[in-house]
Amino acid sequence: MKLLTHNMLTSKCLKGVSVGYPLGINATEVTTSVVDFDPEFISRLIPKLEWHALKQASDIIGEKGYLPEALIADYENNEEFLKKVHHALLEIEVVSGNLVCPETGRSFPINNGIPNMLLNEDEV
Amino acid sequence: MSRPEYLAPPEIFYNEEEARKYTQNSRIIDIQVQMCERAIELLVLPEDQPCYLLDLGCGSGLSGSVLEEQGHHWVGVDIAQAMLDVAVEREVEGDLLLGDMGHGCPFRAGCFDGAVSISALQWLCNADKASHKPIQRLYKFFSSLYACLTRSARAVLQFYPENSDQMELVTQQAMRAGFYGGVVVDYPNSTKAKSFS
Ligand SMILES: C[S@@+](CC[C@H](N)C(=O)[O-])C[C@H]1O[C@@H](n2cnc3c(N)ncnc32)[C@H](O)[C@@H]1O
Numbered sequence: 001m002k003l004l005t006h007n008m009l010t011s012k013c014l015k016g017v018s019v020g021y022p023l024g025i026n027a028t029e030v031t032t033s034v035v036d037f038d039p040e041f042i043s044r045l046i047p048k049l050e051w052h053a054l055k056q057a058s059d060i061i062g063e064k065g066y067l068p069e070a071l072i073a074d075y076e077n078n079e080e081f082l083k084k085v086h087h088a089l090l091e092i093e094v095v096s097g098n099l100v101c102p103e104t105g106r107s108f109p110i111n112n113g114i115p116n117m118l119l120n121e122d123e124v
Numbered sequence: 125m126s127r128p129e130y131l132a133p134p135e136i137f138y139n140e141e142e143a144r145k146y147t148q149n150s151r152i153i154d155i156q157v158q159m160c161e162r163a164i165e166l167l168v169l170p171e172d173q174p175c176y177l178l179d180l181g182c183g184s185g186l187s188g189s190v191l192e193e194q195g196h197h198w199v200g201v202d203i204a205q206a207m208l209d210v211a212v213e214r215e216v217e218g219d220l221l222l223g224d225m226g227h228g229c230p231f232r233a234g235c236f237d238g239a240v241s242i243s244a245l246q247w248l249c250n251a252d253k254a255s256h257k258p259i260q261r262l263y264k265f266f267s268s269l270y271a272c273l274t275r276s277a278r279a280v281l282q283f284y285p286e287n288s289d290q291m292e293l294v295t296q297q298a299m300r301a302g303f304y305g306g307v308v309v310d311y312p313n314s315t316k317a318k319s320f321s
Contacts (some may be wrong), residue, residue, distance in 0.1 A: 005199055005219040010236040013228040013268070021232060034319050036215075041174045041197070046284050048176075048235060048274075090197075117201075117223035117230050121255040124264075 003047050004089040008047055009100035009115070011108070014123050019073050022053035023108070024100030027061050035090040042086050043076045050088075058088045133252035138183070138204035147210050147251060149183040160190035162241050163280040166308065167238040169196075174281070176236035179218065180225050180281075181244020185211035188218045191240070199236075202244075226261030228268035230249065238277045239269060244282035249290050263293060266301035279303070 011020035023045045051071045067088055075081050099108040099115055106123075109116050128137050138146070146152055159218050169175050174195045179188050183201025184207045191198045198218040202208050223230060225241075226248050248265060249258050269279060285291040292306070298305075 001221075002219050004197075005221070008199070008231045008272075009221075009231055010230055013230045020230075038174055044173075045176065050232070081250070103161065112212055113210070114205075114220045114222050116222050119227050120205070121253060 001110055002090055002112060003054060003092055004045070005115075006057050006091070006094075006099070007054050009096060009099070009117075011051065011106065012101075014101060014104060014120060017101060017103045020101055020103060020116050022050065022056070022102065024102060025057050025060055025094070025097065026100070027094045027096040027097035027110075028052045029097070030061055031093050031095055032087075035086070037086050039079060039086075040082070040083045042082045042089070044073060045089070046071065046085065054085075054106060055087060055104065058092070061094060062088060062092050068083075127246075127284075129247050129250045132137075135204045138207045140183050140206045140209075141194050143184055143204065143206040143210045146207075147186065147214070153186055155191040156186040156242055157190055160187040160240060163240045163282055164190065164194060165240060166280045167240065167278050171237060176235070178229070178231075178236045178239040178240035180229070180239060180269070182211065182218070182220065182246070183244070184278060185214055185216035185218065185220075187240060187242040188216050189214075192217045201229070203247075224254070225265050226289075227240045228264045229272050230268075231272035233271050234274050235272050236277060237274055239273060239279040240315060241279070241281040241283070243284065245281050245294065246285060246290070249286070250294060258293065259297060262297035266298045266303060278305070 006025060009023055011017050011023060016019065055067045055069065067084060072078065072081055091115060094110055095113050096112045131137055146241060174197060177191055177196050177198045179200040182200045182202050183189050185200065188198055188200050199219045200218050200286060203224045205222055211220055221285050248262055251258055
């Protein structure tokens with residue numbers, strides 16, 4: 001699971017959960033890979049991100065302090081910053097660990113890089 | 125041909141053996157690739173712009189491979205672990221989630237620039253468990269899908285409706301969830317593509 005996916009993912013499909021965001025994240029295995037850098041794609045993605053959730057996930061899974069506290073102004077023209085966001089979003093991957101619903105504490109295991117978001121019938 | 129939906133629930137039907145057979149069958153590969161190419165056409169995405177897309181019932185990533193070949197980033201959701209494991213083996217670029225689309229799409233509002241689903245939706249018309257109500261599951265699916273798309277996004281869902289009642293059932297729930305759009309019958313008698321926006 002990439003941190004981009006984590007940034008979009010919620011546990012709102014659980015019965016009784018209203019927002020279900022951001023999901024807590026724990027990793028027992030993380031890998032990094034190389035993905036082609038496309039500054040335009042990253043620039044267009046940034047307005048859709050919850051910055052704080054990305055920053056937190058990157059602090060836990062990647063290197064602490066790698067991303068700044070707040071989104072910087074004029075990011076479209078800052079290649080160095082866009083590269084960092086690119087790396088955090090697309091190149092760091094959680095191979096195993098789990099995600100945790102912030103409202104119920106329900107845990108979703110991650111195995112083989114795939115979060116298991118399946119719900120029991122009594123949870124929906 | 126008997127419909128696989130009647131043989132077993134999808135997570136059982138697509139076991140390790142079936143997942144491998146499915147993904148290696150050159151006829152299946154050709155069909156899935158063609159249908160996904162057609163679906164992307166119908167998405168009418170901005171030209172030459174990599175988009176962030178959702179693939180529902182992504183399976184082993186045959187449809188996803190087409191999305192990435194065209195330069196898009198994608199997230200796939202499927203209920204069959206064995207299919208997703210084959211997708212990992214094939215080293216698809218998309219990120220994968222194990223999930224049941226009948227329980228809804230578990231994403232924040234406004235994430236995706238478009239969604240495709242290739243040959244999966246007919247499974248949702250079935251009740252595999254005593255608690256399954258196809259109407260409710262379809263509505264949950266469509267309403268949560270609608271929410272996680274950007275405002276101008278479309279969803280193109282190709283599936284094999286068993287009959288006109290099933291087509292009607294799916295269309296009604298899609299409209300109820302806020303989609304409008306139409307049915308495109310591309311390959312009469314074999315394939316029906318449905319596009320909602
Ligand atoms: C014929 S395969 C198509 C896979 C892929 N889209 C392709 O083009 O090769 C149908 C897929 O739908 C998945 N599926 C069926 N019901 C589902 C559900 N309720 N939620 C998620 N995936 C489902 C199956 O597990 C299977 O992988």
